[in-house]
Amino acid sequence: MNKLKLRVKDWAEADRPREKILLKGINSLSDAELLAILIGSGSREETVVELAQRILASAENNLNLLGKFSVNQLIANFKGIGEAKAVTIVAALELGKRRKASETIDRKKIVCSRDIYNYFYPLLCDLDHEEFWALFLDRGNKIIDRMRISQGGVSETAFDSKLLLKEAMLRLASGIVLCHNHPSGNIRPSRQDDQTTQKATAAGRLVDIALLDHIIVGDGNYFSYADEGLIG
Secondary structure, three states: OOOOOOOHHHOOHHHOHHHHHHHHOHHHOOHHHHHHHHHOOOOOOOOHHHHHHHHHHHOOOOHHHHOOOOHHHHHHHOOOOOHHHHHHHHHHHHHHHHHHHHOOOOOOEOOOHHHHHHHHHHHHOOOOOOEEEEEEEOOOOEEEEEEEEEEOOOOOOOOOHHHHHHHHHHOOOOEEEEEEEOOOOOOOOOHHHHHHHHHHHHHHHHOOOEEEEEEEEOOOOEEEOOOOOOOO
């Protein structure tokens, strides 16, 4: 005889994820319980918390890895996850990523390559294509604005130095930082990366706007042209 699965609503009130937030606060919930709230319901075979635990386990219980899952992957790999639930999960993780990025935009001062990496990693870490971004800085190296210059395929993206300088001058920037990702995770610069850095440096000299660094973001690490003495 099959053992009946205890439903979440049959649990003690203090153990139900939604009620637990109200009784004990948001920090009392595990990652699986937070994910369960997004999913909303389980199935006859497993509770919503068990489903959330299974999804997290597939991502090695790492929210950064979970953030790489697409809507289609969630639907295909997890019984009980339809389009609406998958979209909710992906949207929530994206919102968390954007929140982390927005925390640093309030006139943050850039003092080293690690600052640039920490700023851009939340924006670029989960992408399956290259994106090229610029930070525009004032004379004190504080952020004026950021802009996505271009985006491309898996291995490369286009770069327009004229567009970059136009945007920098519109913002009265004194310095520029470039950053792009390598979806492969390999942070070694390509010949095109070197050419882009040289073009941006030369173009900036014409209008007295310095290229301060060019960062290549990989999977948990980065390459800095400035740190390697390749910007002059």
